[in-house]
Amino acid sequence: MSAVTQDDLVRFVYREARLLDEMEFDQWLALFTEDGHYWMPGEWRQTDPRLQASLMYEDMLLLRIRVERLSNARTFSQKPRSRCQHVLQVPQVDEMDEAANRYRTYTPFHYVETRGDEKEWYAGWARHELAVVDGALKIRLKRVDLVNFDAPFGNIQLFM
Amino acid sequence: MTRYRGNPQAIRDLIRPTEVHRDVYIDPEVFQLEMEHLFANTWVYVGHASQIPNPGDYVTTEIGRQPVLMSRHSDGTIHVLYNRCPHKGVKVASEACGNTGKFFRCPYHAWSFKTDGSLLAIPLKKGYEGTHLQEKEAVKGLAPVGGVHVYRDFVFARLNPVGQSFEEFFGDALSSIDNMVDRSPEGKLVLEGAPSRYMHPCNWKMLVENQTDTCHPMVAHESSAGTAVSVWEREAAKGGRKPMAVEVYAPFMAPYEFFEKMGIRVWPNGHGHTGVTTSIHADYSAVPGYMDQMVAAYGEERAKRILGENRHNTVYFPNIMVKGPIQTLRLFKPIAADKTLVESYTFRLVGAPDMLFERTLMYNRLINAPTSIVGHDDLEMYERAQLGLHSDGLEWVNVERLYEDGEEPDATAVINGTSERQMRNQFQAWAKFMTMSMDDATAPAKSGAAA
Numbered sequence: 172m173s174a175v176t177q178d179d180l181v182r183f184v185y186r187e188a189r190l191l192d193e194m195e196f197d198q199w200l201a202l203f204t205e206d207g208h209y210w211m212p213g214e215w216r217q218t219d220p221r222l223q224a225s226l227m228y229e230d231m232l233l234l235r236i237r238v239e240r241l242s243n244a245r246t247f248s249q250k251p252r253s254r255c256q257h258v259l260q261v262p263q264v265d266e267m268d269e270a271a272n273r274y275r276t277y278t279p280f281h282y283v284e285t286r287g288d289e290k291e292w293y294a295g296w297a298r299h300e301l302a303v304v305d306g307a308l309k310i311r312l313k314r315v316d317l318v319n320f321d322a323p324f325g326n327i328q329l330f331m
Numbered sequence: 332m333t334r335y336r337g338n339p340q341a342i343r344d345l346i347r348p349t350e351v352h353r354d355v356y357i358d359p360e361v362f363q364l365e366m367e368h369l370f371a372n373t374w375v376y377v378g379h380a381s382q383i384p385n386p387g388d389y390v391t392t393e394i395g396r397q398p399v400l401m402s403r404h405s406d407g408t409i410h411v412l413y414n415r416c417p418h419k420g421v422k423v424a425s426e427a428c429g430n431t432g433k434f435f436r437c438p439y440h441a442w443s444f445k446t447d448g449s450l451l452a453i454p455l456k457k458g459y460e461g462t463h464l465q466e467k468e469a470v471k472g473l474a475p476v477g478g479v480h481v482y483r484d485f486v487f488a489r490l491n492p493v494g495q496s497f498e499e500f501f502g503d504a505l506s507s508i509d510n511m512v513d514r515s516p517e518g519k520l521v522l523e524g525a526p527s528r529y530m531h532p533c534n535w536k537m538l539v540e541n542q543t544d545t546c547h548p549m550v551a552h553e554s555s556a557g558t559a560v561s562v563w564e565r566e567a568a569k570g571g572r573k574p575m576a577v578e579v580y581a582p583f584m585a586p587y588e589f590f591e592k593m594g595i596r597v598w599p600n601g602h603g604h605t606g607v608t609t610s611i612h613a614d615y616s617a618v619p620g621y622m623d624q625m626v627a628a629y630g631e632e633r634a635k636r637i638l639g640e641n642r643h644n645t646v647y648f649p650n651i652m653v654k655g656p657i658q659t660l661r662l663f664k665p666i667a668a669d670k671t672l673v674e675s676y677t678f679r680l681v682g683a684p685d686m687l688f689e690r691t692l693m694y695n696r697l698i699n700a701p702t703s704i705v706g707h708d709d710l711e712m713y714e715r716a717q718l719g720l721h722s723d724g725l726e727w728v729n730v731e732r733l734y735e736d737g738e739e740p741d742a743t744a745v746i747n748g749t750s751e752r753q754m755r756n757q758f759q760a761w762a763k764f765m766t767m768s769m770d771d772a773t774a775p776a777k778s779g780a781a782a
């Protein structure tokens with residue numbers, strides 16, 4: 172791929188959210204590098220996903236389990252199924268380091284997850300750490316900080 | 332209409348030896364009476380001493396629905412006080428935790444209280460000259476709860492000033508806390524990591540019951556643990572060692588025979604635990620260096636005994652569950668008949684390798700969090716139960732599995748791990764502590780009352 176532009180990064184973040192909204196989870200998983208992580212901190216300005224408490228800290232194995240589970244015949248918490256929608260601010264580009272192959276964006280968002288007659292709103296900030304792998308942008312780390320990370324939530328079943 | 336208030340017999344009638352009436356889960360009056368009686372007569376977990384290491388530190392929480400605060404006084408003692416200003420009722424401490432310095436100061440009119448609750452000062456004191464304030468309860472300051480007991484840094488309180496002693500209430504059940512603490516080479520735990528908080532639209536007792544329900548994992552968790560196992564089987568072909576996360580998930584899919592063999596132990600007053608001989612925590616990989624630390628601290632024989640004990644879930648009646656081998660504690664906080672807040676706490680074993688705490692946090696995240704797929708399985712079942720119990724088709728919930736005629740309530744026993752004995756044990760205790768301080772307004776006057 173030719174040099175990554177700001178536009179490429181913005182388009183990537185939008186496309187990622189759209190794949191989630193359209194429940195194209197396999198395509199979504201393909202956006203991650205094999206050592207990629209999805210992280211949802213459980214503490215304010217958390218720095219350590221291992222020795223501080225998180226809501227999620229998932230490697231590809233755990234993400235695949237989640238995705239596979241969503242369509243399993245005996246996944247009772249997905250009868251009926253959940254759906255979701257993202258509303259994103261324009262992603263801000265925090266870093267474009269071609270030499271280090273590191274690109275970082277920051278995207279405030281609102282997110283709705285619905286199941287049956289219930290509808291829950293969440294708001295937060297998504298930080299993407301991207302790299303070019305085999306000519307395509309991939310996610311090394313998607314970090315999702317919720318505004319109210321410490322609130323008592325019900326089931327959060329999909330991905331923000 | 333009140334059916335249960337002042338009617339202890341009606342409360343007792345809700346519990347049969349092998350059945351529980353649905354009102355125990357869905358009736359708002361029963362819930363209100365639980366708050367007034369059950370949560371007043373039992374020793375309820377408040378917090379851990381490591382949350383308030385320094386004088387002036389405090390934590391706010393609830394016992395039942397009573398707002399309380401736990402504070403560290405200047406002399407090092409721990410106090411549990413009602414979080415209510417004796418002047419006009421304002422909650423004195425509003426944050427989850429903090430340090431108040433030498434005193435609590437009410438934000439409304441600045442009455443202030445020492446960290447043991449006693450009244451320190453009232454502004455413009457001369458306004459009370461010649462009044463009767465000295466005779467009022469208000470001058471005593473923040474009211475203490477009925478009793479406080481700190482056991483190996485676990486703080487319990489009883490709202491009612493009279494009742495069973497701490498030792499009598501818990502008895503041998505304390506051995507599960509002992510084992511969790513002894514797993515630290517220094518014999519010390521610290522509560523660390525933010526609690527996971529998880530809201531459940533169901534009755535709090537469903538969660539407590541589930542802790543010793545060993546017939547549900549392989550059914551309800553097929554979707555999470557089962558999928559984890561099958562995805563891992565595919566990945567494993569690529570080589571590499573079994574990840575910690577798979578070690579955490581996989582045992583939830585253990586077959587019935589495994590749970591039958593691991594056993595359940597019940598103790599008097601509603602306490603009990605699964606995993607007597609072995610448990611879903613028994614097969615985790617060794618943590619490098621840990622055994623050596625334990626042997627150095629306790630000697631080989633004792634170290635092996637401590638780590639050989641792998642209790643699964645210990646229920647401390649009424650509303651906590653402790654997992655010694657993984658160092659977590661879950662607190663089931665009742666909010667309404669159909670609403671419960673679950674707080675899951677993680678402990679670090681002082682002096683032990685970080686990897687143990689990493690596993691503790693991972694366990695909490697993968698099994699107990701609102702983002703946990705195993706948690707999703709369970710909550711779905713509680714929600715369906717809470718809805719289903721409103722059906723008028725049947726009034727009783729069945730807890731008869733492996734019931735034996737003449738089963739003694741309030742006895743210590745070890746039985747088949749798939750027994751519902753611990754659930755029966757809890758409900759016997761429930762009826763006992765619910766009615767312990769209940770006046771019988773329905774009893775015929777004088778001698779006619781049945782014993």
Ligand code: FES
Nearest residue numbers: 416418419437440
């Ligand atoms: S209400 Fe607390 S000082 Fe008045």
Ligand SMILES: [Fe+2]
Nearest residue numbers: 547548551709
């Ligand atoms: Fe479960």
